Amino acid sequence: MVEHKLTLGLLTENEWLAGLPSQATERLIQAAKVRRFKENQSVQAKGAPADGLYGVLSGEVRVSATSFAGDEIVFTRILPGQWFGEIALLDGGPRTHDAHALIESELAILPKKVVMDLCFSFPEVYRAMVLLLCGHCRQAFTAVDDLLVCSPEQRLARRLLQRSTDSKRLNIEISQQELGSLIGISRQSTNKILKSWESKGFIVRVYRGLEIINIDALRAVI
Amino acid sequence: MVEHKLTLGLLTENEWLAGLPSQATERLIQAAKVRRFKENQSVQAKGAPADGLYGVLSGEVRVSATSFAGDEIVFTRILPGQWFGEIALLDGGPRTHDAHALIESELAILPKKVVMDLCFSFPEVYRAMVLLLCGHCRQAFTAVDDLLVCSPEQRLARRLLQRSTDSKRLNIEISQQELGSLIGISRQSTNKILKSWESKGFIVRVYRGLEIINIDALRAVI
DNA sequence: GCTAGACTGTCAACAGCTTTACAGTTGTCC
């Protein structure tokens, strides 16, 4: 009961499910499970088969991979209202990434079978999946672009700006370690860049985070 | 007439269209246009609106982007039998990349409206689009992974191996310049790596290309 | 409040890649 209310809340907020035929929406809400994950608990493992589509109700999920050297490579973070895990669900292949709850989080899980059935019954559901997929694909393309073309400083600026528009807030809570991993540089280099920005008045740093003061100056870095 | 025969040839060879309901296949073949592109001719420009889905019938297409510094960043090459351009088609956004004919090439073009209409009539068509999309998405994820985790030498090996399995051949025709651009390193560095591999007997280099001799040794590099 | 553990600041040494530069090679087009 409580679970369904929570799911509904996310669904009505979120555009992709709001536009579906009511029959499909109902079926999804009915089949949706809500699961709570503790801080650092694994949501899915890279290489595993897909069981469902995940939506973040509360908390935050870190999507990452582990290099053979053992370092964790952070790809992105999923904020409340966002969905992930559609690729392996749709193509039947293995999960592309690891996912962990960054903090205690609640996730909605739409079982694979239900989603796939609805895809075949309602083209609108397929369309919604396709849009989700396209978004993640464009995100990945942008990441490749950035890595090939942009300097570490520019990449860092892009990430921060992207993140601040995603969450509509200008304070970002993340360690320098993880921030570096997101854009493929070391903690020390991240620190140096952040320091230089702070001295220019673009940001202020706090423990385990930062706040953007001059967003236009950051945009100009790019 | 000739055009339709060519298209049909590609379609029947290619798995994704072969599995569709015959009604959908017929409609696609009927609507397909074949267009010939000269060497270096632009197929699509990054940022442009999408007009259709492209399939390579003959020749080869280079997918790239241009950095603000003016360098061309090569993303990938599309070989005969492969399709591209589905993202902008499906989500209505701008083209994600530039595409040029590498050599004189023939492309099949499936008009946007026809594809989208069929998607809504036949879930199988949507499914085919989704699989295409998933493939490209996984490709992009792998590229990010590589850039963040692997050394230039490993990235180069991966690219060559991927390419050689794609085309089932072990001689690859590409300049060191472009090869470097594909994995984000300079021509000189590419040259150094190739030379070292040649001295170890992994490959032999020729003008504007190379041949893989010891494919297992290359696999071991990764 | 104290302490352990996580995070940050900083620096020097080092490695790897780029850039610049130039000479040599190969292919193509008159």
Added chain:
DNA sequence: GGACAACTGTAAAGCTGTTGACAGTCTAGC
């Protein structure tokens, strides 16, 4: 077959980011 353009080979110089090391700072939990 000669000339030009594209490609390759090579090396030195310089830059940028990494690594490793260690001290300082912050926070949570007892």
